[in-house]
Every structure is written in C-alpha cells, then in structure tokens.
Amino acid sequence: MRLKKVKNALEKIKESKYYVDFPEESLGRWNQVFSNENPIYLEIGMGKGTFLIEMAQKYPEINFIGMEMYDSVLVKAVEKLENIETLQNLKLLLYDANRLESVFEKEIDRIYLNFSDPWPKKRHAKRRLTSELFLKRYDGVFKEQKEIFLKTDNNDFFEYSLASLSSYGYEIKNVSRDLHHESIEENVMTEYEAKFAKQGVPINRLEAYKQ
Numbered sequence: 001m002r003l004k005k006v007k008n009a010l011e012k013i014k015e016s017k018y019y020v021d022f023p024e025e026s027l028g029r030w031n032q033v034f035s036n037e038n039p040i041y042l043e044i045g046m047g048k049g050t051f052l053i054e055m056a057q058k059y060p061e062i063n064f065i066g067m068e069m070y071d072s073v074l075v076k077a078v079e080k081l082e083n084i085e086t087l088q089n090l091k092l093l094l095y096d097a098n099r100l101e102s103v104f105e106k107e108i109d110r111i112y113l114n115f116s117d118p119w120p121k122k123r124h125a126k127r128r129l130t131s132e133l134f135l136k137r138y139d140g141v142f143k144e145q146k147e148i149f150l151k152t153d154n155n156d157f158f159e160y161s162l163a164s165l166s167s168y169g170y171e172i173k174n175v176s177r178d179l180h181h182e183s184i185e186e187n188v189m190t191e192y193e194a195k196f197a198k199q200g201v202p203i204n205r206l207e208a209y210k211q
C-alpha cells in the first residue's frame, strides 16, 4: 500500500511510545522489551494497524509486534494509537521483512500475513511473503512450533501459498475460501478486509503449522 507522502510521518512515528528504533538491538531479547515471557505474535505488512490494535486490546496476554515498510502507512497506526488507552503489549517497527532475521531470532510464536502484496508476475514470485525464500527466513525467527495465519482476497496468491506452505512441510488447517459466510465470531478485520467484505469479495483464510 503506497499512500501519498505524509509530511513529518517519520518524525511522528519516532515520537510514538510504540515505535522501536534500531530493532536489531533487540534481536533475541524481545521478551525483555515487553518485560514478560508471554508469546509474541508478529504481523508482517500491518498497514494502518486496524487488525493489530484490536488484537492487542482483545488479547492482553499476548505481545504483538507490527512490521510495516512505509512510514506514510505506519503513521496512520501511530495516529490511531494516540486516541486510545495505552497498550503495554504492542510494538511497531518500520522495517522491511526482507531483513527479518536481523531483528528476530527464535522468539516469534505466530506470524500473521494479512492481504499481503500478491506479486502476480512469475518473475516476482520470490517477493511473495509465502515464497520458499521467506519460509526459510521464518524458520529462524520462530521459537519452536511455527504458526502462520494468512488472509487474502487474492485467489491466485492463496492457492500459491497453500502449495508453497504444504511443500515446505506446513500442515494446513481451517481453510476457508469465503470467511465472511462462515462463522467469524473470533475474526478481527483488517483495513483491506473491511473494504473487500463491503464489496462482497470472498476472503480466503488459512492456518499453517509446522514443528
């Protein structure tokens, strides 16, 4: 998602109590950043943070980290957080997931991929967040059990992800190809999801697990 340049976005992000500058310094010790041993869930490409903020409010016993590479997008999450009660279990990173291993080492319990860029062209397949290249990266950041929860409107990206995760050894569970016409009591919506749901576009969802 590219938004038009927001003036002073970076400045505003850096002032936020949720923002972690130089996250490489916390490699291997994110539990100390949160001052507890609770599980850590990471959302890659968190966008404006709707999902992550609601999840952090709903599950205070889980630590949430959001990673987003554009300051013009992340600043929207920072602005939302200014208007609500302080969340002790949330941190935000302005970072490119291609450099994930510089920030986390054996400490993430679950990764959320919500409406990731599908990179439809074959020559860009490596950039998909479920490509083998990325799955290898995730191996090093997960603590023990590996869990990837994915939602997307894009059917081709969904089929690609199912195949890529399975062939990498993930067990796929709770697959839905039309999430909003099934039981979604527990579902927390993202910005894209709300937009697509309104248009009647079916939402795909899966959970992937590996030891």
Ligand code: SAH
Pocket: 001, 002, 044, 045, 046, 047, 048, 067, 068, 069, 070, 073, 095, 096, 097, 098, 114, 115, 116, 117, 190, 191, 192, 193
């Ligand atoms: N999760 C949000 C936004 C989805 S759009 C939602 O569901 O509404 C995908 C987001 O991923 C964009 O904001 C984009 O900037 C971000 N993104 C794409 N590649 C990324 C990468 N390599 N590292 C970090 N963020 C990335």
